[in-house]
Amino acid sequence: MNPNNSDRNGRPEGAALVTGASGGIGGATARALAASGWPVAVHFRSNPDGAAEVVASIEESGGRALAVAADLDSAEAADHLLTQVEESFGPVLVLVNNAGRRADGLSPQIKDQEWQDVIETNLNAAFRLTRRTLKPMLRARFGRVINVASVVGPRANPGQANYAASKAGLIGMTKTIAVEVARRGVTVNAVAPGLVETRLTADLPAGAFDQAIPARRPGTPDEIAACIGFLASDEASYVTGSVLTVDGGMSA
Amino acid sequence: MTTKADPQSAETVIRKGLEEVGADPGQINREASFESLDVDSLDLVEIAQIVEDEFGVELTGDDVKDLNTVGEVIDLVVAKAA
Numbered sequence: 001m002n003p004n005n006s007d008r009n010g011r012p013e014g015a016a017l018v019t020g021a022s023g024g025i026g027g028a029t030a031r032a033l034a035a036s037g038w039p040v041a042v043h044f045r046s047n048p049d050g051a052a053e054v055v056a057s058i059e060e061s062g063g064r065a066l067a068v069a070a071d072l073d074s075a076e077a078a079d080h081l082l083t084q085v086e087e088s089f090g091p092v093l094v095l096v097n098n099a100g101r102r103a104d105g106l107s108p109q110i111k112d113q114e115w116q117d118v119i120e121t122n123l124n125a126a127f128r129l130t131r132r133t134l135k136p137m138l139r140a141r142f143g144r145v146i147n148v149a150s151v152v153g154p155r156a157n158p159g160q161a162n163y164a165a166s167k168a169g170l171i172g173m174t175k176t177i178a179v180e181v182a183r184r185g186v187t188v189n190a191v192a193p194g195l196v197e198t199r200l201t202a203d204l205p206a207g208a209f210d211q212a213i214p215a216r217r218p219g220t221p222d223e224i225a226a227c228i229g230f231l232a233s234d235e236a237s238y239v240t241g242s243v244l245t246v247d248g249g250m251s252a
Numbered sequence: 253m254t255t256k257a258d259p260q261s262a263e264t265v266i267r268k269g270l271e272e273v274g275a276d277p278g279q280i281n282r283e284a285s286f287e288s289l290d291v292d293s294l295d296l297v298e299i300a301q302i303v304e305d306e307f308g309v310e311l312t313g314d315d316v317k318d319l320n321t322v323g324e325v326i327d328l329v330v331a332k333a334a
Contacts, residue, residue, distance in 0.1 A: 138301070
């Protein structure tokens with residue numbers, strides 16, 4: 001697909017930014033957005049090789065992509081990252097807050113640092129990037145923010161109090177910001193994946209959860225990316241403040 | 253990169269911002285209230301953004317929440333830029 005014209009009817013010029021895009025759901029999402037015509041900034045923190053692979057596969061398919069490194073732990077870092085992307089590709093009009101981490105443990109044993117790190121990456125960083133990108137989105141009268149939440153948060157998962165809090169927070173943030181900016185053509189939504197085969201879940205024993213999933217298998221990154229791609233599309237222009245559950249029926 | 257916020261340029265930029273968010277150009281004057289122009293809180297956020305880009309003056313949520321008229325915004329921008 002030619003990234004310079006097709007499927008861009010009426011859409012303002014700009015770019016997509018996917019955080020935590022060096023593999024898994026983020027990598028698949030970067031590829032999906034590039035395939036629908038967006039130049040894509042592929043953010044990574046600790047896996048430059050993974051990010052380079054994602055960029056290479058996008059470029060091989062005729063898309064435009066750029067790997068950008070950042071620790072998203074401060075407003076300055078978020079601003080610096082976005083300035084970098086803007087210089088190459090123009091304003092970020094599609095933001096996918098995907099970067100996430102886990103530090104599991106039963107609550108009595110979760111350390112302050114483990115609590116804070118998870119909230120920082122999964123929730124605080126997503127807010128900072130959203131706040132910063134809303135400015136060009138509001139001006140453009142177009143924007144798509146998609147937060148990668150989880151079925152954990154709205155539902156309990158013992159051993160993940162910090163993760164659940166961060167993802168439930170992300171959903172609350174999604175809904176409120178969606179309402180604030182809806183009249184400017186900016187939509188804010190979340191996807192809530194169930195168990196997906198990625199680096200984040202690589203330590204879980206294979207097949208261990210299949211009986212708990214009606215589909216009898218984990219999801220794939222591409223299956224989540226397809227939903228994110230939909231929420232980013234023109235077709236989803238009237239979908240905002242929603243949470244799209246993608247979990248093989250696990251939480252139905 | 254930014255320009256100097258004298259009363260004249262502040263008025264020009266704010267007027268342009270108000271028009272951009274949909275205020276009726278014929279109704280915009282120093283005495284006009286945001287309510288009469290149908291300018292809401294999100295519109296003011298956007299105008300604050302335009303002012304910041306143009307003059308490097310940051311208008312916070314606290315700054316704008318008590319403003320009611322176009323003239324008050326112009327005066328605040330000029331005062332903050334001084």
